[in-house]
Amino acid sequence: MGRSPCCEKAHTNKGAWTKEEDDRLRAYIRAHGEGCWRSLPKAAGLLRCGKSCRLRWINYLRPDLKRGNFTEEEDELIIKLHSLLGNKWSLIAGRLPGRTDNEIKNYWNTHIRRKLLNRGVDPATHRPINEATQSQEAPTISFAASSVKQEENNDNTSGFGEKDSKIHVQERCPDLNLELRISPPYQNQPDELKSGGGSPLCFACSLGLQNSKDCSCGIGNIGSTSSSNTGYDILGLKRVVLDYRRLEMK
DNA sequence: AAAACCACCAACCGCGATGGC
DNA sequence: TGCCATCGCGGTTGGTGGTTT
Numbered sequence: 001m002g003r004s005p006c007c008e009k010a011h012t013n014k015g016a017w018t019k020e021e022d023d024r025l026r027a028y029i030r031a032h033g034e035g036c037w038r039s040l041p042k043a044a045g046l047l048r049c050g051k052s053c054r055l056r057w058i059n060y061l062r063p064d065l066k067r068g069n070f071t072e073e074e075d076e077l078i079i080k081l082h083s084l085l086g087n088k089w090s091l092i093a094g095r096l097p098g099r100t101d102n103e104i105k106n107y108w109n110t111h112i113r114r115k116l117l118n119r120g121v122d123p124a125t126h127r128p129i130n131e132a133t134q135s136q137e138a139p140t141i142s143f144a145a146s147s148v149k150q151e152e153n154n155d156n157t158s159g160f161g162e163k164d165s166k167i168h169v170q171e172r173c174p175d176l177n178l179e180l181r182i183s184p185p186y187q188n189q190p191d192e193l194k195s196g197g198g199s200p201l202c203f204a205c206s207l208g209l210q211n212s213k214d215c216s217c218g219i220g221n222i223g224s225t226s227s228s229n230t231g232y233d234i235l236g237l238k239r240v241v242l243d244y245r246r247l248e249m250k
Numbered sequence: 251a252a253a254a255c256c257a258c259c260a261a262c263c264g265c266g267a268t269g270g271c
Numbered sequence: 272t273g274c275c276a277t278c279g280c281g282g283t284t285g286g287t288g289g290t291t292t
Contacts, residue, residue, distance in 0.1 A: 016260075016286080038277060054278080055261065090280060101280075106259050 013047045017056055021046060025053055026061050059102045066098025070107055078104060078112060083126040 013021075028044035034057065037050035046053060070078075074096060081092045089101035089108075096104065108123075116123040120130070 014262075036277090050277085051263090051279095052261075058279095059260070087281065102260075105281075110258055 012041075012049050012052075014052075017048075017060075021048065022056070022061060025057060029057060029061075055102075059100045062100075064098055065100065070099075070111075074099070075112060075115070078108065079116070079126075082108065082112075082123075 024044050024046055025040075028040065028046075032043070037054045040046075040050055040053050041048045044053070048056075077096065078092060081095055085091050087105075089105045093099050093101040093104050113123040116126075117129075120128055122129050
């Protein structure tokens, strides 16, 4: 049995959204909130499928979106995150305030790929292109404790779309915890966290490896709650955007 | 000036995950 | 436990505007 269509296609518009459609969708979500995309088009008086409405809202109409060019810092952050997460655009977008997965995906394919190629780096593996044909050893990032915990943590790295990225993430950061954390929006965090106060984290802690013996800042030895108190996240970023928007709609 | 080509990005499509019944 | 509806994600496509020939 085939999958049923997501909506009745006979009476739905396709293609570019008009201003009137945008206004209707925006007004409806302002009044009723996100959620139940299936029934939204009818309720909002839109001849669109729910899927299309959701995409339009998430990628274009959401008020917290940051439009405009990517900064150099964002470029580098995307590259770092991609080297760790692979083509997990939604996860990468979760670390970039105001950016959508679609936007980042497009930006990667049009700008960053070329940028990396110009640097002589393979955008798929993040290794020097020359090295691609050489030995598969010499991972980019290594940890002393990697071999110990590799088996325990294989579950945390499952689900990567690209086989290559899965392999390389495991090689480079075998005990890297890639689980998403739900945390309050940045603006709701204590002042000392906003201002970057507190002890600086070592690289191991910034990667979520508080229990690693590679921890050199001492935070990993304070206790299991230390990481949640730092306000920092993978790559040493402050937790910023991964807020409860998506949870609230349920 | 016009055609061909290129780059960008919004939108679509298909599929896996999830939750309710 | 299995089925179904729905959501969300990642890959891909197609339209549009800019640039080059």
